[in-house]
Amino acid sequence: MTRVLVVDDEPQTGRALVSNLEAHEYEVDVAADGATGLRLATARHPDVIVLDLGLPDMDGVEVLKELRGRTRAPILVLSARHSSDEKAEALDAGADDYVTRPFDMDALLALLGAVVRRAEPTEPTHNGEGGDGGEDGEGEVIVETEGFTVDLAAKKVDRAGRHVRLTPTEWHLLEVLVRNTGRLVGQKQLLQEVWGPSYGTETNYLRVYVAQLRRKLEADPSHPRHFITEPGTGYRFER
Numbered sequence: 616m617t618r619v620l621v622v623d624d625e626p627q628t629g630r631a632l633v634s635n636l637e638a639h640e641y642e643v644d645v646a647a648d649g650a651t652g653l654r655l656a657t658a659r660h661p662d663v664i665v666l667d668l669g670l671p672d673m674d675g676v677e678v679l680k681e682l683r684g685r686t687r688a689p690i691l692v693l694s695a696r697h698s699s700d701e702k703a704e705a706l707d708a709g710a711d712d713y714v715t716r717p718f719d720m721d722a723l724l725a726l727l728g729a730v731v732r733r734a735e736p737t738e739p740t741h742n743g744e745g746g747d748g749g750e751d752g753e754g755e756v757i758v759e760t761e762g763f764t765v766d767l768a769a770k771k772v773d774r775a776g777r778h779v780r781l782t783p784t785e786w787h788l789l790e791v792l793v794r795n796t797g798r799l800v801g802q803k804q805l806l807q808e809v810w811g812p813s814y815g816t817e818t819n820y821l822r823v824y825v826a827q828l829r830r831k832l833e834a835d836p837s838h839p840r841h842f843i844t845e846p847g848t849g850y851r852f853e854r
Contacts, residue, residue, distance in 0.1 A: 620652065621643060648672040649674075649677075652682070664682060668693070679709055682709070687780070687782060689783050691712050706819075730783070767793065770786055788828065789828055796853070
């Protein structure tokens with residue numbers, strides 16, 4: 616059973632979330648402040664976290680950053696903050712998605728299920744060709760660049776001999792780009808493959824997450840060699 620940690624100081628929202636999540640066969644832990652949320656995240660090892668940014672004891676973005684340092688579980692942010700800059704700040708701090716209040720419970724549950732599925736390990740596919748494919752990465756299990764190596768089967772990235780920690784959403788975006796090495800992947804396609812079919816115009820999500828991949832993997836993030844932006848159209852991965 617999937618375990619959800621809800622960090623929210625509004626009792627009415629908390630009760631509604633618990634009731635609906637349990638009805639959909641999730642196990643639920645609830646924290647009413649940031650400190651308790653951090654403690655439960657360490658003790659209970661949730662599969663997914665629902666985090667309200669308006670907490671009484673700590674800034675929600677700081678809680679988000681601290682959670683991201685402790686766990687790779689997807690984090691779904693709830694907030695009454697509607698500006699694109701605030702959304703970008705939360706995504707940049709490690710959120711996997713962002714929902715503004717007031718929200719539709721059915722839509723939230725669908726989104727929660729989507730982020731959980733994105734984080735689930737998948738069985739590697741083998742085509743009998745081995746690891747050496749053509750120029751693109753579609754049929755390869757391991758894709759190497761000068762600076763880092765992507766293991767698609769193990770869902771891991773190594774840079775300079777060290778494991779690079781990626782969030783589930785960062786990994787999914789990287790995987791889509793790497794499997795299309797050398798080919799332009801349009802903004803709408805990326806959004807729908809990584810975030811789901813209801814997405815298509817949230818290009819700020821792509822800007823934030825591509826920037827995060829560049830910071831973690833590029834030798835010079837301000838002059839990227841591997842994660843290339845095609846202005847107004849999409850992104851391309853090059854070795």
